[in-house]
Amino acid sequence: MDQLDISQRALHLLESVFGYSAFRGQQAEIVEQVANGGDALVLMPTGGGKSLCYQIPALLRDGVGVVISPLIALMQDQVDALAEVGVRAAFLNSTQTWEETARIERMVRTGQLDLVYVAPERLMTQRCFDLLQDSQIALFAIDEAHCVSQWGHDFRPEYIKLSVLHEQFPGVPRIALTATADQQTRAEIAHRLDLTNAAQFVSSFDRPNIRYSIVEKTNGRKQLLDFISGEHAGDSGIVYCLSRKKVEETAEMLNENGIRALPYHAGMDHAKRAANQARFLREENIVMVATIAFGMGIDKPDVRFVAHLDLPKSIEGYYQETGRGGRDGMPASAWMAYGLQDVVLQRRMIDESEADEDFKRVLGSKLDAMLGLCETLSCRRVRLLDYFGEASSPCGNCDTCLFPPVSFDGTVPVQKLLSTIYRVDQRFAATHVIEVLRGQETERIKTWRHDALSVFGVGADRSEQEWRAILRQVIALGLVTVDHDQYMSLKLTDAARPVLKGGQKVQLRQYQKPVKVKRGSTPKGYVETDLAPEEQSIFERLRTWRMGAAREHNVPAYVIFVDATLREIAKAKPTSLDQLRGVSGVGEKKLASYGDDIVRLIRDLT
Incomplete structure (x- = not known):
């Protein structure tokens, strides 16, 4: 195709079909690359307009565009949305009857479709390969391409087999798209999908309309209720919990307090889970309380907040989940309550995993990066973007920018904490250690005669919350580990020795009581479209x-x-x-x- 002709035709389709007057960011370059038959690897933040990068080339090229997507539950909505703008689209997945499948396959063979969505499991069947060989294919779009990475946060084994597309259909362009991939994951996507020679398009990962806030967890559910009631009353939002039980209990608590909430997790009846997802997508002012099984591919643009009641395993997962807020560009909140138990639990999950040692090291480094984001003294957005290799300046729209944390030389209190752990023979959990530090004469302390220790009461000048904040940071710094025996005993690491001996200083984040942010405060660089x-x-x-x-x-x-x-x-x-x-x-x-x-x-x- 002629380059100018492609550019003009692409812009015409953008205006006449989708109703937009101009492409955003790198969209135009990506569309031209794929429409001209070239391969592409696209990293673009959630809400950045990834879909247009394959939809418009599919309309420009002869044949049907094949979109490989793991999101069976959302395919109907994606097809409905395309039908609303006049694009001929359909899907092939396990929810259809034999008659429906046969009808869609006839439409693919006879060129009556612009786009067809296919689950990766369906694509790998001989029947589907025969169908595609008998049809004219415009392109292959591999959506949610991070699923190919075993090091990533949402690995799907069937994605690894997708390199077969290059072998079976060498003349058909392929575009792989994802919202979250660090350098390691990006390289793995290119390698496993045989896209090492593809043009790479990496957009800014910044979502300036999202305000990031991480608070000290004291009473997580009450803090969540206060956050929603105070800042997002009547808004649609998503709350992520680690366990199915916690999902159910949190949804029940929100409903009891007048907030319409629905649960979603993999243990629910399929029909109930699908019905809850449909309600969340189709109705307004509903909060979905979910495990991370929920959310990939969710196109709901007016999600005003994403809350985490448990620490995510990685920055990729956190970024992917928070990115489901504010897809319409309007202000949204990413709020998390995070505490000592979260650190302990995530460390234990890694240690008890059946993965090999290399994989455990990768998981550990990803968790360390996540802890670094939680404990940072600087702008959270700078830290977040730096993880993805993007330099930035303080945003003025996260909690650490709005309420700068106080840094202090924590060497002495850390030495007191480490000494206490050592003096109680590294056999006791956090609560007991802190009670000894604060000089609390409990029956348990008297029984063990820990009130006679030289460290008893040396930390009486600090509250329990302050000591928990210090302990959490010390664990994050790798000076202390938690033994996952029945007592959850605190133990010193080799890294603790130079601190105890005074040869190494420790800088800590001062404990601060939570500060409420006023609802509707405007992000730096964001222009609100005020209506008269x-x-x-x-x-x-x-x-x-x-x-x-x-x-x-x-x-x-x-x-x-x-x-x-x-x-x-x-x-x-x-x-x-x-x-x-x-x-x-x-x-x-x-x-x-x-x-x-x-x-x-x-x-x-x-």
């Missing part, structure tokens, strides 16, 4: 109309129009189809489907 009172009234009426249209079409509300588009309509107040055509997010198909209704509504209100 009349425009706000129109916006609310448009949202009500959208809900009815979504029910009628049996799709999530955002598939009709996202909030950002409704805001633009409220500001533009179009009273004709031509005026509506210029609004971002209104393509020709949506103009034909909904234009008359919107214009009529605007005329009635103005």
Whole structure:
């Protein structure tokens, strides 16, 4: 294809089909690379517009674009969203009847589809290979490509086999896409998918509209309730918990306190889990409480917060999960409650894992990076982006920027803590050690005669919360480990010796009581699209109309129009189809489907 012709045709499709006047970031370059038959490896943050990078080339090239996606539960919504803009799309997965499968396969063979979504397990069957060999293929898009990495946070073994696409279809371009991959994972994706010669497009990982906050965990569920009630009352959000039991209990607690919440975890009945996911996607003002089994590929743009009640295993996982907030570019919160028990639990999970020692070392280094993010004295966003190899400056929109933590020379208190662990023979857990430090005369301490130790009461000047914060940092620094015996005993490491002997200083983060951030405070560099009172009234009426249209079409509300588009309509107040055509997010198909209704509504209100 002629380069200028591709560029013009791509822009025309962007405007007429998807309703946007210009590409963002590297989208145009990626589209041209793939439309011209080249391979690409794309790293783009959640909400950055990855889908357009394969959807538009599939429309530009002859044949059907094949999208390999692990997200069976979301394929219907993805296909529905494409149908709304006039793109011929379908999916092939295990949820379909034999008749449905045969009908879709006929459409693929006869060129009646622009895009077909296929689960990797289905793709690897001989029947699917025969289908693709009999059809004209425009491209292969490998979505959620980080699933190929055994070192990553969401490994799927079937993804490793996808290098066969290069062997079986050498002339068909391939594009692999993911939102999260550090340098190691990126290299593994390129190697395993045979994309070492592909053009790599790495966008900025920064999501300036997300505010990152990590608080000391005291009473996690109460802190969560205070956070949602105080900063996100009535908003849609996601709460991540480590265990299924905690998911159920947290959802129940939120409902008891007037917050509509639904549970989601792999142990639930499949139909119930699917129904809860559908409600979250299609309704507003619902909080989904979930294990990490939930969320990959979720396109809901108006998730206003993502909360973690347990420490994620890695920065990749944390970034992927928090990135599900604020996909519409509006302000969103990434909030986490993190405590000593989280560190102990994650370390134990690694130690007790059946993985080999190399894999355990990788898991340990990823956890260390996550702990470093939690304990940092500097900007969290700088630390987060640095992990992905991106330099940045302080953001002014995370808790450490808004309320700078105090650093202090913690050598003496750390020496007191290490000495106490040593004096109690490295046989006791955190609570007992802290009680000895603080000089508390409990029955247990008297029984062991630890009130007679020289270290008894040497830390009476600090609260239990302060000592727990110090101990957590000391464990994060590798000076102390937790023995996973029945007592969870604290033990010194070799690294503790130079600190105890005074040959090494330790800098710590001062314990601070939680500070509440006012709801609606605006991120640095973010421009809020404020609406005048009349425009706000129109916006609310448009949202009500959208809900009815979504029910009628049996799709999530955002598939009709996202909030950002409704805001633009409220500001533009179009009273004709031509005026509506210029609004971002209104393509020709949506103009034909909904234009008359919107214009009529605007005329009635103005």
